Amino acid sequence: MTKERFFIYSTVFLIMGLSNSVIPVLPEIASASSVEPGTIKYTLLFSGYFIGALLTLIPFGFLADRYNHLKLIILAITLTAISGIMLIITNNAYIMILARLLEGSACGAFFPPAYAMLAEFQKKNRYLGEFNFLLNAGLALGVVAAGFLADGYIKGAIILFTVLSLIILSFGLIRTETFQTRNKNKNYSIQKTGNEPKSSGTLLDKTRKISIIALDPMYLRTWTIAFFIFGITGVMLAYYPQYSSEMLSKPELGIVIAIVYISSMATNLIAGRTSISYRKMINAGIILAAAGVIISITQPLPGFTLLGIGSGIGMIGLPIAVSYMNIDKNDKGLSMGIFTTYTYMGLAFLPMVMGYFTKYGYHTMFAGTSLLMVLTLLLKDSTKNNN
Incomplete structure (x- = not known):
């Protein structure tokens, strides 16, 4: 497996895992923040992720065509890690809503360049299958981990996926230059290796x-x-x-x-x-x-x-x-x-x-x-x- 695919696969798994690790323990998290069910705050704690994604997918789609794809994926895992840290260290409802919006923004930054990269491979069917497998695996494990770890600490699964996100972020930052090196022997080459954006119009x-x-x-x-x-x-x-x-x-x-x-x-x-x-x-x-x-x-x-x-x-x-x-x-x-x-x-x-x-x-x-x-x-x- 190439380093590019490993980075894409691990990132989609962690983004999905962290997003779903909140759902099973949302009532307890809301209660600790004095947020009542049925209120706007409670709704935003649940839907903030989707709102963040909807607001940012198209803008990041533009950026994916102007900048290096892998740098946007690094941004996505960075936002994921930051949102996880915010969810862990605070019970303030407004900060947690902001964290959920950042989670959704990470999704917006990730999917356009990730899909665009995988669609350029010769074996796109296989790689997109593996990608979606890990997407669903992240969703499933996020729910399961939240249930199993909640007895020990209500935010246990959030901690787990945040720590893993920091590890993958470190890997991505270390390997950025390697990712950008064109390898003619592989069936995929990065579309843009420079730092200057294309004409914005x-x-x-x-x-x-x-x-x-x-x-x-x-x-x-x-x-x-x-x-x-x-x-x-x-x-x-x-x-x-x-x-x-x-x-x-x-x-x-x-x-x-x-x-x-x-x-x-x-x-x-x-x-x-x-x-x-x-x-x-x-x-x-x-x-x-x-x-x-x-x-x-x-x-x-x-x-x-x-x-x-x-x-x-x-x-x-x-x-x-x-x-x-x-x-x-x-x-x-x-x-x-x-x-x-x-x-x-x-x-x-x-x-x-x-x-x-x-x-x-x-x-x-x-x-x-x-x-x-x-x-x-x-x-x-x-x-x-x-x-």
Whole structure:
């Protein structure tokens, strides 16, 4: 494994791990900060991460096209470590909300250059599969570690991932010059090794680029699926615990939710090592995820397994589809930033939208979410042909 890939893999694992290590102990952390459930402060402690990511993904996508990709990834792990330290040393609600925003900003700084780098490898399917495997592994281990370490110290998992982040940050700082050395014998070379940024253009030019890439009907299918493939999982995680309160015990519910991550991890590795085209991956992901939602209404375990498989295979095909878009190579970082923004928009907003339909019953809401997912199959695909 190259040092570049090791650094990318370890960073995505730690960013995801730290973000999820807060969730299981959020009530205790909020209580220690005198924050009541249902208040704006409590909501921001939970959603500050997503807000930070949504606000920074596109700006960092621009920077990824102007500056060295690996330097942005070093910035991302730096912000992760800083946010972890802030969460550890204080119980002040405002500082912890700021820390969660920094966590999300680290995500924004990381994903555009990371996806752009991995998409340039010849073995992009395999490497994106490994990348998404570690992304899900970080999410899963963050939750598990928080649960196991909470008895000893409520912020035990936060300490664990913060310390690991500092170690990886040190590695990244030491190896920066090595990372920037072009190696012609490898199948990837860093796009820019100098320190000077590319021409920035005017604000109007930047806005026009965002509009063209993010709103152009040619790319509508990819962006819409990115929105729904994360959003459909968000809907299930948000509403299934209440729906299944009389069907599953708390331990059983934990196992069912964990199976989403586990099945997605396995799918990431398998799909990434196949020669299946990205179109087939995306279409299969849509169908399996939608079927998983319907099946989970009566059969939680197989339903969530299919949901994890569907979202896992879809999240391999989607960034590959973005890499095949007819977009200038100097805007690839921006396109990956827009892609990740759509995924986080789905995670943040689709549960809010579908929550309106709970008044008609959970069955109706779940079925409607599944139907919307399937309807994305009808959208036109305008990316380049691939084998």
